[in-house]
Amino acid sequence: MFKTVTHTDILSNSLTLAEMIIKSQQFHQYETAKSTLRRDINAQEMIWDFNKRKDDFEEVQRFGKYHPDYSQVSKEVRELKRKLDLYEPIAQFKKAEKELEELLNEVSLIVAHAVSKSIKVPTGNPFFDAMSCSGGCGSGGGCGCK
Incomplete structure (x- = not known):
């Protein structure tokens, strides 16, 4: 006889899949990097400074290159962004986040294509x-x- 998979079975299997992802190396690295980043006072200050300057940039951007501070603010935002990207705890977090995202994307793709290739x-x-x-x-x- 055929067994019909119920809604409850699907949800139960989904929870099992979620638990497997939580136990994965990618998730563990992500959580470790996130915790390290949260505890790093320098990183938090850099992020706060960047967000403040980014807000200033958005204000200047409304007028574009015609704003008197456009070039200066634009340059400062790019420099702060580069500084953020090169700071080790932030770089490690971004790397771990990307790897976890790739795992989730692959799982999503497998599940979707198991249902239909289209x-x-x-x-x-x-x-x-x-x-x-x-x-x-x-x-x-x-x-x-x-």
């Missing part, structure tokens, strides 16, 4: 997005789909 899964990754395209993009294949 299901589109927005992953933020052009490689996976091209794989999930069903040919209905309307760009004549310009997006890389077939």
